[in-house]
Amino acid sequence: MSENKETPARTAGEEEKKSLNFIESIIEEDLKNKKNNGIVYTRFPPEPNGYLHIGHAKSICLNFGLAQRYNGKTNLRFDDTNPAKEEVEYVDSIKEDVNWLGFQWEGEPHFASDYFDQLYEWAVKIIKQGNAYVDDQASDVISSQKGTPTQAGIESPYRNRSIEENLEQFEKMRNGEFAEGEKVLRAKIDMASPNMHMRDPIMYRILHKEHHRTGDKWCIYPMYDFAHGQSDYIEGITHSVCTLEFEIHRPLYEWFLNHVYTEGDIKPRQIEFARLNLSYTIMSKRKLLELVEKNIVNGWDDPRMPTISGLRRRGFTSESIRKFAETIGVAKRDNVIDVALLEHSLRDDLNKKSLRVMAVLNPLKLVITNYPEDQEEFVTIENNPEDESMGTREMPFSREIFIEQDDFMEDAPKKFFRLAPDKEVRLKAAYIIKCEEVIKDSEGNITELRCTYDPDSRSGSGTEASKRKVKGTLHWVSAKHAIDAEVRVYDRLFSDEAPDGHKDKDFKDFLNPESLKILSNCKVEPGLKDAEPESKYQFQRLGYFCVDRRDSKPGNLIFNRTVPLKDSWSKKNK
RNA sequence: UGUCCGAUGGUGUAAUUGGCAACACGUCUGAUUUUGGUUCAGAAGAGUCCAGGUUCGAGCCCUGGUCGGACAGCCA
Numbered sequence: 001m002s003e004n005k006e007t008p009a010r011t012a013g014e015e016e017k018k019s020l021n022f023i024e025s026i027i028e029e030d031l032k033n034k035k036n037n038g039i040v041y042t043r044f045p046p047e048p049n050g051y052l053h054i055g056h057a058k059s060i061c062l063n064f065g066l067a068q069r070y071n072g073k074t075n076l077r078f079d080d081t082n083p084a085k086e087e088v089e090y091v092d093s094i095k096e097d098v099n100w101l102g103f104q105w106e107g108e109p110h111f112a113s114d115y116f117d118q119l120y121e122w123a124v125k126i127i128k129q130g131n132a133y134v135d136d137q138a139s140d141v142i143s144s145q146k147g148t149p150t151q152a153g154i155e156s157p158y159r160n161r162s163i164e165e166n167l168e169q170f171e172k173m174r175n176g177e178f179a180e181g182e183k184v185l186r187a188k189i190d191m192a193s194p195n196m197h198m199r200d201p202i203m204y205r206i207l208h209k210e211h212h213r214t215g216d217k218w219c220i221y222p223m224y225d226f227a228h229g230q231s232d233y234i235e236g237i238t239h240s241v242c243t244l245e246f247e248i249h250r251p252l253y254e255w256f257l258n259h260v261y262t263e264g265d266i267k268p269r270q271i272e273f274a275r276l277n278l279s280y281t282i283m284s285k286r287k288l289l290e291l292v293e294k295n296i297v298n299g300w301d302d303p304r305m306p307t308i309s310g311l312r313r314r315g316f317t318s319e320s321i322r323k324f325a326e327t328i329g330v331a332k333r334d335n336v337i338d339v340a341l342l343e344h345s346l347r348d349d350l351n352k353k354s355l356r357v358m359a360v361l362n363p364l365k366l367v368i369t370n371y372p373e374d375q376e377e378f379v380t381i382e383n384n385p386e387d388e389s390m391g392t393r394e395m396p397f398s399r400e401i402f403i404e405q406d407d408f409m410e411d412a413p414k415k416f417f418r419l420a421p422d423k424e425v426r427l428k429a430a431y432i433i434k435c436e437e438v439i440k441d442s443e444g445n446i447t448e449l450r451c452t453y454d455p456d457s458r459s460g461s462g463t464e465a466s467k468r469k470v471k472g473t474l475h476w477v478s479a480k481h482a483i484d485a486e487v488r489v490y491d492r493l494f495s496d497e498a499p500d501g502h503k504d505k506d507f508k509d510f511l512n513p514e515s516l517k518i519l520s521n522c523k524v525e526p527g528l529k530d531a532e533p534e535s536k537y538q539f540q541r542l543g544y545f546c547v548d549r550r551d552s553k554p555g556n557l558i559f560n561r562t563v564p565l566k567d568s569w570s571k572k573n574k
Numbered sequence: 575u576g577u578c579c580g581a582u583g584g585u586g587u588a589a590u591u592g593g594c595a596a597c598a599c600g601u602c603u604g605a606u607u608u609u610g611g612u613u614c615a616g617a618a619g620a621g622u623c624c625a626g627g628u629u630c631g632a633g634c635c636c637u638g639g640u641c642g643g644a645c646a647g648c649c650a
């Protein structure tokens with residue numbers, strides 16, 4: 001899918017200065033050396049055991065972006081070698097999320113499980129080479145023989161079984177003659193290797209589990225290390241990009257590959273980059289799953305979740321996520337990106353595109369006493385000052401309106417540019433009003449404001465009064481025309497910069513108790529009546545909001561606050 | 575006292591045959607503004623982990639340290 005990136009067509013004389021990230025440098029070097037016939041083929045290989053999150057988005061943009069840049073292709077491959085953790089629900093959500101982000105993989109999605117036959121054959125081949133053996137020991141024994149990072153391991157007593165016996169045992173494993181954990185197939189490498197992953201790593205384990213695609217055909221399943229590189233090889237992947245924690249697996253990746261590789265074939269190369277960390281956010285699938293299972297959030301696509309489906313439901317655009325991924329870059333050092341940068345890409349995109357509308361979240365009734373009771377009129381308002389082509393629209397105005405409670409203060413400080421007793425303010429696109437009287441209930445709560453308006457001050461009328469400068473401009477909505485809506489005001493899920501960075505505390509200790517506030521008697525302008533699910537708006541002076549794609553129904557409008565507008569006023573007055 | 579990897583403003587990322595540290599976010603001014611938004615103009619903020627070395631010249635190269643991360647699942 002197109003990313004709308006201007007092609008970096010470098011015309012002579014006009015040096016395109018775009019610098020390369022380290023992966024692009026590697027690729028250009030490979031291209032220069034005619035490696036793999038000049039082909040660039042990447043893949044995005046999630047395990048279908050959860051929903052994709054913003055960290056995956058970085059990887060998706062990277063892998064697909066690389067292929068786009070170098071006229072290559074990208075596969076979507078599900079790394080489904082562990083039937084205990086994987087589900088079709090996740091497969092479906094992953095496909096949807098990748099597409100929504102704006103990318104289309106080459107051909108049909110691939111599955112590591114498609115290669116189980118081939119992988120089995122290769123395992124047999126490696127046994128025949130004398131480089132793999134069946135170990136009958138229990139898991140804890142094998143583990144204790146592994147040694148430690150600073151201490152060599154010891155060899156299994158089964159390490160030197162004959163090839164024939166290994167072949168026979170492995171076949172029996174496959175035929176289901178053993179229970180789970182009874183035997184494993186191991187590569188015969190080096191129990192004294194300084195790299196733990198090379199100490200006779202397990203290639204196959206017995207799992208009597210139904211697989212979401214192969215059903216009960218198999219009861220032995222390959223481990224990640226034995227499956228991944230070979231899957232890359234089968235698919236003709238040239239650059240296998242993964243995160244840093246696999247760096248130490250690379251010698252093993254290459255070891256397996258070298259034992260099945262045929263000269264002349266494309267040989268995949270593993271390249272590792274630093275995964276994304278975001279401030280105020282957790283990225284671990286395990287922890288995200290915990291939030292879902294404990295109902296701390298409302299599902300994987302809760303708008304507070306960093307999942308792609310959560311961000312989507314929150315009101316993020318895929319463009320803003322792609323832009324974000326491009327902005328943060330790719331490198332090998334650990335990093336923590338400030339969420340403010342994500343929010344910046346979002347606002348930047350939404351600012352250009354979204355329709356400005358009037359919505360009052362916490363309504364305060366305001367009566368314009370000198371406006372005739374039976375009168376109403378339409379005022380004209382621009383749809384987006386950033387984009388004239390979006391035109392204007394008409395909005396009803398009448399004697400009783402609602403304004404935001406925050407826009408009135410009885411004892412206002414000097415810098416308060418909003419409404420206060422005896423002060424003037426402009427109602428956006430309408431008139432200048434002056435506050436004459438404050439009505440309160442018996443408990444002293446302000447229930448209503450009485451104002452007068454200047455009939456000559458109507459916006460756009462051209463009169464002197466219409467050009468008068470007043471300090472503040474308020475958004476409003478006509479009381480009798482406004483429609484009701486529920487607004488879900490979301491804030492960050494965690495109140496701590498690094499919720500999972502505390503040694504002795506659980507990440508759940510840092511949940512922000514105000515991450516969701518439901519406002520149920522909001523008033524929005526009548527034009528929003530038939531707003532489509534997922535449509536995005538700027539609520540004038542408040543922020544960006546979208547119609548909830550799951551819960552909003554005609555007649556029961558529900559908006560999610562995507563992100564507030566930047567606010568230098570409340571920041572100063574904290 | 576292992577192996578692999580990393581180290582540049584508050585945060586990210588650049589600096590591509592070694593040439594006197596750039597961009598973005600954030601922060602702070604000021605201007606414009608019928609959104610306390612946007613836009614515009616400007617400012618502050620690092621001398622590149624440390625110590626040596628090579629060189630006319632080092633963030634880039636060499637040596638030795640320091641600090642941080644990953645690795646001891648029949649997870650991926």
